[in-house]
Each structure stands twice: as C-alpha cells, then as structure tokens.
Amino acid sequence: MRWTLKPKPEALKVETLKKALQVDDIVATLLLQRGIETYEAAKTFFRPSFEDLHNPFLMKDMDKAVQRIEKAIASGENILVYGDYDVDGTTSVALMSSYLKKRIDTVATYIPDRYDEGYGISYKGIDFAHDNDFSLIIALDCGVKAIDKVAYAKDKGIEFIICDHHRPGDNIPDAVAVLDPKRDDCEYPFKELCGCGVGFKLITALASKQGQAVEDLVEYLDLVATAIGADIVPIVGENRALAYIGLHVINTDPRPGMKAIIAEVKKDELTITDVVFIIAPRINAAGRMKHGNHAVTLLTETDFNLAAEYAVDIDQFNTDRRDTDKRITEEALIQIKEYNEQEGFTTVVYDENWHKGVIGIVASRLIETYYRPTLVFTKSGEKLAASARSVKGFDVYNALEACSEYIEQFGGHKYAAGLTLLPENYEAFKAKFESVVKDTIDPKLLTPELKVDLEIDLNQVDHKLFRIVQQFAPFGPGNMSPTFMTQNVKDTGWGKCVGEDNNHIRFTATQSFDDKIVCIGFSLGDKINIIKNKRPFSIAYGIDENHWNGNVSLQLKLKDIKA
Structure with missing residues (x-):
C-alpha cells in the first residue's frame, strides 16, 4: 500500500476551532479535514436531526x-x-x-x-x-x-x-x-x-x-x-x-x-x-x-x-451466494495463474458456467488479490456478459467506451459497469481493453492507496479520543473512520501470527516504556518479519475497543505495517 498523509489544516483554523469546541488538536484537525470549521457546523455534524433535511x-x-x-x-x-x-x-x-x-x-x-x-x-x-x-x-x-x-x-x-x-x-x-x-x-x-x-x-x-x-x-x-x-x-x-x-x-x-x-x-x-x-x-x-x-x-x-x-x-440465499462467489473466485484465481496473466495491467477472466448473479462480487474479490481494473465474464444466452470493477482513481467506464467496437451493450459508472458482447469478439475485446488501460492508467494507481488522516504518538491514544472518534459515525464515503499513523514503533517481543491459517498478526506496540497497546492486523500475517528483533517500524490504524470477559481495553486495528 502507498500511504498518503492528508494535508494539515492551517494552524490558525485549528486553534480557533479548538477554542470554540473545547477540544484538542487531534479532534479539531479531524473536523477541519471534513470541512467543519465552526461551532454550528460541528453541532450539526455531531447531532444530525430532521432540521438538516431540505424542503x-x-x-x-x-x-x-x-x-x-x-x-x-x-x-x-x-x-x-x-x-x-x-x-x-x-x-x-x-x-x-x-x-x-x-x-x-x-x-x-x-x-x-x-x-x-x-x-x-x-x-x-x-x-x-x-x-x-x-x-x-x-x-x-x-x-x-x-x-x-x-x-x-x-x-x-x-x-x-x-x-x-x-x-x-x-x-x-x-x-x-x-x-x-x-x-x-x-x-x-x-x-x-x-x-x-x-x-x-x-x-x-x-x-x-x-x-x-x-x-x-x-x-x-x-x-x-x-x-x-x-x-x-x-x-x-x-x-x-x-x-x-x-x-x-x-x-x-x-x-x-x-x-x-x-x-x-x-x-x-x-x-x-x-x-x-x-x-x-x-x-x-x-x-x-x-x-x-x-x-x-x-x-x-x-x-x-x-x-x-x-x-x-x-x-439461505445469502449462504448460497457466499458459497458460489467463493468457489468462482477460487476458479478465477486458478485461471489467472494457469494462463500466467498476473503481469498485465488488467484482469479479464471467463467461464460459461459461472453464476451471473455473483460475477460483480467476484470481480471485487479479484481486485483484492490483483489490484487492477477487472472484468469477469460468463455466458448469458447467445452472448457473453461481464461485470467490471475498477481500482481507485481509474475510470473503467471510459476504458470500456474506448473498446465499444467490440461491445454489444454497456452501462455503469466510473468504478463499476456491466457489458455484453458476442463470443467471437471476446479475445479481440480482451486485447483492446488491456491496451487501453495500459496506455491511460497512471501506474501508481495499481498500488492501493491508504489515506492517513493524522500522524500521532501512541501516548495520545486514550479512551477519550476513542469516544470522540466514535461520535464521528456514521462512517462512509465523505466521512471515513479516521486512520492514524505512528512511526518508530517496536514490538515488546511477543508478536506472533494468529488465526486458523496464521494470516493475522497480533503484538503489543510501544514507543517508550510507558505506552503499550495491543495491535491486531487482519490479513497482515505476512508482515511478521517487519516487527521481529525489536526493529522500529511504522503502523497505520484505526482505534478500536476489545471486549473480553467483561473487561474493556483499547486496541489498534492495523491497516498496514511498514519497515
């Protein structure tokens, strides 16, 4: 992942909002990054109501x-x-x-x-x-x-x-x-x-x-x-x-x-x-x-x-859907490896027996493994139908439009689209789509971006910050859950891989002797070598609470680890 640190707001604006709301630098900065600059705007943000709805x-x-x-x-x-x-x-x-x-x-x-x-x-x-x-x-x-x-x-x-x-x-x-x-x-x-x-x-x-x-x-x-x-x-x-x-x-x-x-x-x-x-x-x-x-x-x-x-x-429908998309994803990953197609700028796979109802989900799953504009095709009557999914920052709709000579019908938007084409046009379309994406995509978009709100020290993470951040919910596009980063962190020495397949990581992080906090990183087990031998590393994370046996403690939910 490439980490992108969001720009810090002007110091004067941070100071003004701090005083108006009686909050610290971290909270004022997070609010300003979300376009909230006044007491009234903050009141609306933290206490949404029917009054916020238009006629x-x-x-x-x-x-x-x-x-x-x-x-x-x-x-x-x-x-x-x-x-x-x-x-x-x-x-x-x-x-x-x-x-x-x-x-x-x-x-x-x-x-x-x-x-x-x-x-x-x-x-x-x-x-x-x-x-x-x-x-x-x-x-x-x-x-x-x-x-x-x-x-x-x-x-x-x-x-x-x-x-x-x-x-x-x-x-x-x-x-x-x-x-x-x-x-x-x-x-x-x-x-x-x-x-x-x-x-x-x-x-x-x-x-x-x-x-x-x-x-x-x-x-x-x-x-x-x-x-x-x-x-x-x-x-x-x-x-x-x-x-x-x-x-x-x-x-x-x-x-x-x-x-x-x-x-x-x-x-x-x-x-x-x-x-x-x-x-x-x-x-x-x-x-x-x-x-x-x-x-x-x-x-x-x-x-x-x-x-x-x-x-x-x-x-039951959902269970069937989950089983089906898991099976098709596995088959698609095998197909990509068999045809040695990991090196291109796109992922395009096809099987006439794949369930049309889940090919969009499968396309999203494939992006998790090979972060590239992706198309999953199946047979639909006399034609082939596909779902397209894109990576952040790349307009797959425009790319499909550039291949329209081979397409019967298509529609959608920047990040998701659907299309149909005749079977005899599949190979030509596939080659053209690869060519169009190769010529138009910024190569850096092929590495997932992690947007970091703010760099902080571990000793700034406490229950008060967690409670305030929770009040930023509901989270979603335009107001994502805050992501923090901390540099020069060390494992206290007991870090290990956990989970059935050892594909998660768990350790206690410290920056100095008095700030220790448990970190859990799902699907980050392959980063275990970065934290070994008490070498310093950087972490990007959200703040979470762990409830266990009636006890409540803070933990960091890791999004990435870098040496």
Missing part, C-alpha cells in the same frame, strides 16, 4: 409528482411501484408501496428479473402493467435514461413518475415527473441522495399535503439508512442525517422484516458498517440467487412471525 418541493417536478399521485389516489387508479433488484431498488419499492398502501388498496409492486429482463425499466414490466390495468407506474432507483420505454408505456396509456439518482443523459424521459437531484435543471441543494432517499423525499412531500411532518415518517428510515449504506453514497449532508436517524430506528424499532434479519445474525447494536456487511448482502442475495421480489416481501411484511420465515429463506 422536498425544492426538487424539480416534485409538485407534478404529488399532484399526479393524489389524483390517482382520489380516483382509485391502479398504481405499480417499480424498482431495481438491488438493495437501493428493493428498499425503495418497500418504502413507497408500504406508504401508499396506507392510503389506497390498489397498489402493487414489480421487480424485474435480473436474468430475464436485466437492469432498470423493462418492456416486459410495462406489458405486465398494461395487462393488469395499471395506469401509473412509479419507478424508483431507475428510469432517468429510459426514454424509449417511457414512450412505449405512454402509447399504452400508462404514465410514469421517475425517482432516480443516476446522472441523466442529454434528454429526459417524457414522464409526468422526473425526480432526480442530478438533473442539470434541478436546484435541489443536496445532489447525493440514493434512490430510496429520492423516494423518501416524495413520500415526505405527499405526507405534507396530509398535514404530516417529516418526523411522522421516521418508521421508513430503517429502509433509507440501509440503502444509503449499501449504495455507497457520500454520508454527508442530508445522507448523514438520514443515516444517523435511520440507524437509531434499526437499533430500537425496526420494521418486522429488518428485525427478522437482525435476529438471524444475532448482533445487539448495528453500525452503518454492519448494515453494509450484514443486512445489505442478505437483501441483495434475493435478486442475485432467486428474485428481488423476496426482498420486497420480507421488507413489507407486518407480521413478525411471517417475516422470520422469510428471513430464513433470505439467509
């Missing part, structure tokens, strides 16, 4: 969306709530449908089949709406580029309201309303909402017409917090407030479906990291292994006993 009617087309839905409710129209099969899509559908069902009975949900229909609005979904007399479709987490599909629906007498957060193309679909803060003509102050967040703004606007305040909709925020964590949107501004309040709902009064998932994993209090790694994969597994409908059914169920039954199924 939903600031969003372009919100008034049109509300009018159309109110009209549909008043006249008893059939409303179809449509969303993608991932976490953001299924939570959005659960949120919108459960809200509308409190006001009207004629509401149904639709999640496209990952393998039969693919991502976003499908002709098959529109035909379903037409065949079942739905006159209004509310699409969530998709649709902002579905110009042809919306026109097709209009010809069949079906109107669309689109709630999306992806960047629109040059033209906007001819829908009743297109809610998307990333529209160039939308002046909504916060641009980084997820799809479920846009859906929440819509129900907030609808509820306001019924005399309700946003506080009356707190029951939906467990869904919004889950989508924020899973969709890796920046946890700043409105997202921070929604995630903060939503996490409180998850931990105190979650919906039956969420409660059933948490019961399956047996954890007392969940953080946003737990949401990302415990709740989200289970919701996602439904769409990957079976069908996204299972996730919506679980998240909208009001009877806990039934929800608990559904959660068992979801948990």
